[in-house]
Amino acid sequence: MYKRLCISLSMLIAVLAVTAQAPEMNFTVSVKEPSTHVYEVRFECNGVKKEWVDVKMPVWMPGYYQILNYADNVSAFHVEVPGGDTLKWEKANYNTWRIYSNYADRLNISYNVKAVRHFVATNYLDEERGFIAPTGMFMHVDGLINQPVTLTIEPYSKWDRIATGLEPVKGKKYRYSAPDFDVLYDSPILMGNLEELPSFSVKGVPHYFIGYKPGQFDRQAFINDLKKVVEAAVDMMGDIPFKHYTFIAIGPGGGGIEHLNSTAVSFDGTGMNTPESRKRMLSFLAHEYFHHYNAKRIRPIELGPFDYDKGSRTDMLWVAEGITSYYERFCLKRAGLITEDDLLKNFENHIRAYENKPGRLFQSVAQASYDTWADGPFGRTGDDVNKTISYYDKGPVLAMMLDFKIRHETRNKRSLDDVMRTLYKDFYQAKRRGYTAKEFREVCEKTAGVPLSSFFEYIYTVNDVDYAKYLGYAGLTIDTANKPVPGAWLGIDARAKNDTIIISAVDWDSPAWLAGVRPRQVLKAIDGKPATMQLLGEVKNKKAGNIVKLQVEQGGVLKTVPLILSTQFTRSFTIGKTSRPDQLQSVIFKDWSRINP
Ligand SMILES: [Zn+2]
Incomplete structure (x- = not known):
C-alpha cells in the first residue's frame, strides 16, 4: 500500500511537471543611441497563461526610502505574441500594465525607459555611460517576483565594460542571471568605458572597484586602505555571504545605496588627495559596505519581502542606518585609519547636530524612521521650524550608548558587536527573516544580561538624553553646560x-x-x-x-x-576623558577604541 502510493504520487508529479511549465523571464536592454537618454527594453515572458497578465514597475528602490515614480519614465509600451500579433493592454493603475493575453504562452513585451537623472537611485544614460537602477528598469509579473530571470545587455557599440553584482552566465558576453526579481532589483548596473581599480580578496572573496572617470589619485594606496576597511567589517561579523562584491562608482554627485553584493556610490575622486576628505570617503564606503550585513541581511522585518508598489515602512531605521553609521567609524578605527580623537569628534558632531534641532523636542528616532518617506532621508528642510530629526545623527549616538551599557553590564565580556553577530546568526542565517522591534530588544537585553528599559525609552520618546551616564561607562566625560x-x-x-x-x-x-x-x-x-x-x-x-x-x-x-x-x-558637548578612570572604565575604553592587530 505504502509502495503503491509512492508510485502514484511520483507519476502525478511527473504529469504536473509536463503540464505546468515554470514561467521563464528574459530581459534584454539595448543602448542604441545614448544621446537620446533612452534605454530600449525587451521582456520575454513565457509560460504565464492567463486571461490577462499584470506587469508592474516598482515605485521605489530598497535602501532609498522615497517614492520615485519610475513608471513616469516608461513609454512605447507594446506587447505581441511570436508571429507578430499585437495584444491589447491598458494601465490598470499608476504602475501596472494589464495585458489582455488570452492565455497566450509567450509574450514579447517591449518599452522604453527615459534616463535623465544622474543619481544612485535613478536610471541615467548619455554618450559616455549608462547607469541602471533596476527597480526603475525592469517590470515583473504581479505575483511572480520569485521567478528566476536572465538579463542580456546590448551596450552602446563604443563601450567596453559593465559593472554589476549580478552573476554572469558562463560563455555569454553581457548576459547575467538572477535567482529571482528581488536579486535583480538589488543589482545596479553601470556600463561605459569604465576603469577597474586593482581588486583585492578578503577570505578568498574578490572585491572589485569599478568606476566611471574615478579621478586622479594613488589607486593602490586607496585600495590598500579600502581593503583594511573591508577586513575590519568582515573580522567583526565573521562571515562573507556572497561570492564577489563590487563597488560601483557612478561618477560625480552625492549619495550611495547599499545592495546585496554591491553598492552604487557617487564617486569622482574629488578630495581623494587630502587626508580629511579621504577619511570621509573611506567612511562613506565603509557605511555602504557594512550595510550588506546591517540592512540587507540583518534587517527590520518590514524590509523584505518588499512592497514594491507602496514602499516598506519601518520604525527601525535607527538600527539599519544609525547602527551602520556607528560601525562605519569603527571599520576605519579598527583598520587604523582614524585616530581616537577623530572617533570622539565624530560623536560630538552627531550629538551637536541632534541637540541643535528643535525637532528633538517633537520627534522620536522611531518616528523619524517611520516618517522618512514624508520627511526625506535627513529630516525635513524648508519648514519655518524643523520639527524632525535625522536618525543619522541620533542613531549612531544611541548605538554608542547601547554599546557602552552592554560592555558595562558584562564587564566588557560582551558588546554591541555580539548583538550584531547574534542577529546575523539567529535571523538572517537561521530564520531567514528580519527581526521585529521586540526581538531586537530581546537580543540586546539577552546580550547585556539586564533589562534595558531606560535605554529603549530614548528610542520611542523625546526625553532628554543622559549622555554623561552612558559615556561614563567608558570613562568619558561630556560638557553639557549651557554657555x-x-x-x-x-x-x-x-x-x-x-x-x-x-x-x-x-x-x-x-x-x-x-x-x-x-x-x-x-x-x-x-x-x-x-x-x-x-x-x-x-x-x-x-x-x-x-x-x-x-x-x-x-x-x-x-x-x-x-x-x-x-x-x-x-552647549559644546565636548567629549573628554575622566582623569582617574577605574579599571573597568579603562578596559572598556581601550577595547572600544582598539586597532585590530
Ligand atoms: Zn545607509
Whole structure:
C-alpha cells in the first residue's frame, strides 16, 4: 500500500511537471543611441497563461526610502505574441500594465525607459555611460517576483565594460542571471568605458572597484586602505555571504545605496588627495559596505519581502542606518585609519547636530524612521521650524550608548558587536527573516544580561538624553553646560538679493521667532533705517535687554515688530576623558577604541 502510493504520487508529479511549465523571464536592454537618454527594453515572458497578465514597475528602490515614480519614465509600451500579433493592454493603475493575453504562452513585451537623472537611485544614460537602477528598469509579473530571470545587455557599440553584482552566465558576453526579481532589483548596473581599480580578496572573496572617470589619485594606496576597511567589517561579523562584491562608482554627485553584493556610490575622486576628505570617503564606503550585513541581511522585518508598489515602512531605521553609521567609524578605527580623537569628534558632531534641532523636542528616532518617506532621508528642510530629526545623527549616538551599557553590564565580556553577530546568526542565517522591534530588544537585553528599559525609552520618546551616564561607562566625560554666546541674540539669518534683504532662517525660540518673524519675509528696516546686511550684523553689538524695531514685509503687508534682544546659550558637548578612570572604565575604553592587530 505504502509502495503503491509512492508510485502514484511520483507519476502525478511527473504529469504536473509536463503540464505546468515554470514561467521563464528574459530581459534584454539595448543602448542604441545614448544621446537620446533612452534605454530600449525587451521582456520575454513565457509560460504565464492567463486571461490577462499584470506587469508592474516598482515605485521605489530598497535602501532609498522615497517614492520615485519610475513608471513616469516608461513609454512605447507594446506587447505581441511570436508571429507578430499585437495584444491589447491598458494601465490598470499608476504602475501596472494589464495585458489582455488570452492565455497566450509567450509574450514579447517591449518599452522604453527615459534616463535623465544622474543619481544612485535613478536610471541615467548619455554618450559616455549608462547607469541602471533596476527597480526603475525592469517590470515583473504581479505575483511572480520569485521567478528566476536572465538579463542580456546590448551596450552602446563604443563601450567596453559593465559593472554589476549580478552573476554572469558562463560563455555569454553581457548576459547575467538572477535567482529571482528581488536579486535583480538589488543589482545596479553601470556600463561605459569604465576603469577597474586593482581588486583585492578578503577570505578568498574578490572585491572589485569599478568606476566611471574615478579621478586622479594613488589607486593602490586607496585600495590598500579600502581593503583594511573591508577586513575590519568582515573580522567583526565573521562571515562573507556572497561570492564577489563590487563597488560601483557612478561618477560625480552625492549619495550611495547599499545592495546585496554591491553598492552604487557617487564617486569622482574629488578630495581623494587630502587626508580629511579621504577619511570621509573611506567612511562613506565603509557605511555602504557594512550595510550588506546591517540592512540587507540583518534587517527590520518590514524590509523584505518588499512592497514594491507602496514602499516598506519601518520604525527601525535607527538600527539599519544609525547602527551602520556607528560601525562605519569603527571599520576605519579598527583598520587604523582614524585616530581616537577623530572617533570622539565624530560623536560630538552627531550629538551637536541632534541637540541643535528643535525637532528633538517633537520627534522620536522611531518616528523619524517611520516618517522618512514624508520627511526625506535627513529630516525635513524648508519648514519655518524643523520639527524632525535625522536618525543619522541620533542613531549612531544611541548605538554608542547601547554599546557602552552592554560592555558595562558584562564587564566588557560582551558588546554591541555580539548583538550584531547574534542577529546575523539567529535571523538572517537561521530564520531567514528580519527581526521585529521586540526581538531586537530581546537580543540586546539577552546580550547585556539586564533589562534595558531606560535605554529603549530614548528610542520611542523625546526625553532628554543622559549622555554623561552612558559615556561614563567608558570613562568619558561630556560638557553639557549651557554657555552664553557673546553678543546680543536676535536670531535671524538673511541674504541680500540686489538691494533686498530676505530672511532665510529664524532660530526657533529666539527673540525674532517669538516676535513672529519668519523665513522668506523681507527685512525692510532696522530701528527706522533701511535694512542692510551690515546693519543686521551690527545688532549683535547691542546688549541683551535692548529693544530693536524691525520692519518686515510679507505678501505686500508691512509690519513693524519691536523685540527685546536676549542672550543665546549653547552647549559644546565636548567629549573628554575622566582623569582617574577605574579599571573597568579603562578596559572598556581601550577595547572600544582598539586597532585590530
Ligand atoms: Zn545607509
